[in-house]
Amino acid sequence: MDKIVIEGGHRLEGKVRINGAKNAALPIMAACLLLHGPSRIKGIPNIVDIQTQIKILKNLGGDIRHIEDGSLGIIFRDGEHKEKITAPYDLVRKMRASVCVLGPLLSKRGNAKVSYPGGCVIGQRPIDLHLKGLKALGARIETDEGYVIASAGTLKGTRISLKGQYGTTVLGTCNVMTAAVLAEGTTIIEDAACEPEVQDLAYFLNKAGAKISGIGGSILTIEGVKELHGVDYEIIPDRIEAGTFMIAGAITKGEITLENVRNDHLVATIEKLREIGVEVTANGNTAVVKSNNTYRPANITTMPYPCLPTDMQAQFMALLCTISGKSVIAEKIFPDRFIHSAELRRMGADIRVDVPYATINGSPFLSGTHVMVSDLRAGAGLVLAGLVAKGTTHIHRIYHLDRGYEQIEKRLSQLGAHITRVSE
Structure with missing residues (x-):
């Protein structure tokens, strides 16, 4: 069984092509x-x-x-x-x-x-x-x-x-x-x-x-x-993979160009990132995500399309954990979908869950530790948190990630992340 090891604190920069959905x-x-x-x-x-x-x-x-x-x-x-x-x-x-x-x-x-x-x-x-x-x-x-x-x-x-x-x-x-x-x-x-x-x-x-x-x-x-x-x-490009890489650029205060995207499928995700303070430029089948170094907390509600998808909830939670101030997530699709919050708390996040809500008191300081993936999108959220956590994060049970992300560690590494897959 493999695990992913991340040395946090490295800014992401470059281009990534989004796969089919x-x-x-x-x-x-x-x-x-x-x-x-x-x-x-x-x-x-x-x-x-x-x-x-x-x-x-x-x-x-x-x-x-x-x-x-x-x-x-x-x-x-x-x-x-x-x-x-x-x-x-x-x-x-x-x-x-x-x-x-x-x-x-x-x-x-x-x-x-x-x-x-x-x-x-x-x-x-x-x-x-x-x-x-x-x-x-x-x-x-x-x-x-x-x-x-x-x-x-x-x-x-x-x-x-x-x-x-x-x-x-x-x-x-x-x-x-x-x-x-x-x-x-x-x-x-x-x-x-x-x-x-x-x-x-x-x-x-x-x-x-x-x-x-x-x-x-x-x-x-x-x-x-x-x-x-x-x-x-x-088939269409994967809007959840695109949103995940957008948050990877945002959380590391980097600049990423996404190719092969359908920006019309990402309206809710892009609007929420802009509300937080992330610069997103959508043009044709590309999108550029850039940090302006000043982020704001935000409230999020997951709802059926065209609203913010539940499959982006864990990724946004990781981002909001790093932003000073209070944010609230309302999970209206799968109210119990907060298992990843316990693992983020192991990394130092301040999260209180009162189903179907999660209240986050954000801080720019997360710490690397050993965490376990409970589901596909939870794994994506933990990877994002690991990209900015101080020290080294070990992510276990990554077979969940492999269900939905093709070689995510290699693609993040090409953007500048210090991330590797190793055998346990």
Whole structure:
């Protein structure tokens, strides 16, 4: 098992290219189950979650290969492997997004057996809205020994609401959308998730021959079609990775140029950084983050897109811990998502958690120590704190980080960080 070791106190400077969005890539890869003919997907990052998804799709009969230009070639041959309908526990337990094969399997093969998903421990994330939507389309669903077992003859379009206790469901919207594109008639999804990753899946399906309208809004209209064809497609840049590197530049009082970004997907993150006092210049597909050496505390509330994403909460917490004054974070998506606060306190941060709020009394002085990663974004927050902590920070259980960030230590090192990966 590896760990990351950081010697803090070094200003970051230079350019970094942002990879494709893992949260767009995973459901798009699963949607290839629906397509007739080969597809080439460009921009897919080389991370553990993608490797896990490849294993799941191969287990379902997919022919998947890496292409020289960095693309991924995916084909499911019609008439073959129809009996392969199981996404097993030993793979699905590793990441929650693997549940997004449920809708395509049900739609294309009429049956699906998918283990309840695993992934990061960040609070309750039930899949009841997924199942509610699929049942509305006509699926028969039962659970047995930790598996969702779904079957259907012909799915039929209907009107569905996907509103839950904490708002919309991203993966649930993806599952219902992919099930509905081949259904008879018209499906209207109310309270659909509006996140860019959901939009990207819809654009991918439309390019493959689907008829989805209302993309980017909370009401999606899907007219069922008979068949979808393979496509060439490039996924969107990862807005969470971009935000993480923006805060890396800000927290070290550095200057970083980010390439291959969608600034329109980063509006809430950029606005909050500017409110704190960070200079952000967004131009085309680049963004420049620069310190003006005077930062202010801020209050943050995580909400569904287009508001500040919950996946940026830990990174902002790390930044606010280094800014003198009182800041408050309200976590409205996953109220229990504050496990990383205990590790930041080990580094000297003053944080009080009263769910769903965290109150931070910031100080410019953090100290390096041994900390453990509890989930993917918590790991990113601890890395950011380590970049400015006095002394040496040892970050353990970094397999969580590898799920979502490709070679983060090498890319930060190229910007001037003193960071290495070592074997424990």
